[in-house]
Amino acid sequence: MKRRCFVFALCLMILALCGARTAAGSNMGGDVLPQNEGPHAGMAADGRVWYVPMHRREIALTFDDGPYPFYTPLLLHQLAMEEETPATFFLVGRTVQEYPQLVERILAAGNEIGNHTYNHYALTGLRDEEVQDQIMDCGTLLTQYTGAQPTLFRPPHGRYDARVIEIARELGYRTILWNDAPDDAPKDNSELPVSLIVQRVLEQAKPGGIILLHSGQYSTIEAIPQIVDTLRAQGYRFVTVSQLLADQEQS
Ligand SMILES: [Zn+2]
Numbered sequence: 001m002k003r004r005c006f007v008f009a010l011c012l013m014i015l016a017l018c019g020a021r022t023a024a025g026s027n028m029g030g031d032v033l034p035q036n037e038g039p040h041a042g043m044a045a046d047g048r049v050w051y052v053p054m055h056r057r058e059i060a061l062t063f064d065d066g067p068y069p070f071y072t073p074l075l076l077h078q079l080a081m082e083e084e085t086p087a088t089f090f091l092v093g094r095t096v097q098e099y100p101q102l103v104e105r106i107l108a109a110g111n112e113i114g115n116h117t118y119n120h121y122a123l124t125g126l127r128d129e130e131v132q133d134q135i136m137d138c139g140t141l142l143t144q145y146t147g148a149q150p151t152l153f154r155p156p157h158g159r160y161d162a163r164v165i166e167i168a169r170e171l172g173y174r175t176i177l178w179n180d181a182p183d184d185a186p187k188d189n190s191e192l193p194v195s196l197i198v199q200r201v202l203e204q205a206k207p208g209g210i211i212l213l214h215s216g217q218y219s220t221i222e223a224i225p226q227i228v229d230t231l232r233a234q235g236y237r238f239v240t241v242s243q244l245l246a247d248q249e250q251s
Contacts, residue, residue, distance in 0.1 A: 031162070039179070042208065046162075047169045051179040052208035052244045057236045059205060060244045061087040061227075062178065063215040064116060064154060064185075067095055067102035071216050076109050078224040085228050086110045088241040089215065090154040090176075093118035093138030096145060103145045112240035114152035115139050115173060122159045131167050139171065152176045152241055176241055178212035180204035184223075185214040197223040202230055208244060 037044040042051040052058075061079075066072050066089070079085045089106050091113055096103055106113060117123065118137035126134065135153060142150045153173035155164055165175050182200035184192055197219060201211055211227075213220050228238065239247070 046165050047174040050177045052248045054208040057207050058239045059209045059236045060241045061211050064090045066215040067099045072102045075221050085238045086240050088112045090114040090116035092116050092120045093141045096141045115150045120156040122157050123164045124159045178210045180209050181212040184217050184220045191219040194219045194223045198226045201227050
């Protein structure tokens with residue numbers, strides 16, 4: 001009986017550890033980093049960024065997935081409501097190919113575009129060449145439509161391992177994760193209450209922070225004005241992820 005309890009406790013411990021890892025936006029097994037690297041430090045030498053350590057009140061909104069013909073124009077409208085609020089859009093190659101005019105609109109509003117792979121598959125289940133193709137195929141399209149080679153990459157479903165990070169790095173990308181995520185895209189496709197999204201984003205906001213949101217969620221789009229207004233009132237300035245990274249040295 002005692003032994004069974006021990007095994008049960010051990011299982012609970014392992015589950016808790018796995019949970020902590022996933023919550024930090026990482027599925028890396030055996031992710032051993034020096035003490036000054038990792039989610040708590042904001043960055044890692046392998047190119048991963050969770051937030052950019054700084055004192056200045058700069059913060060980056062990031063939107064994953066799309067572009068979508070219905071949601072993306074609405075989202076752009078919300079971001080431009082009072083004054084233009086720049087954000088970083090991690091786009092999926094397949095939909096970029098389908099709606100290139102939306103890519104133009106995203107750029108025209110002063111936003112930045114990053115690579116979210118061609119098909120949005122979980123990369124941890126793919127062979128090296130397939131991971132490479134997923135990132136490169138999206139990169140080629142983005143270069144074609146934006147006129148510049150993208151340098152920011154975000155793994156679909158937040159799933160990656162050391163191999164994925166290394167392949168992205170070899171292709172010229174930094175892997176952009178996040179420190180602030182309201183979990184606005186539940187797996188059962190439901191929508192979170194707007195107030196809960198706002199509350200969660202604000203609770204986790206900090207200087208140099210990277211906020212993960214999803215562009216295909218109506219409640220997220222509705223939450224934008226409140227998030228933007230409140231953070232501005234707290235003295236935050238919205239910047240793209242590249243701007244945040246560029247401002248790191250000067251802080
Ligand atoms: Zn995604």
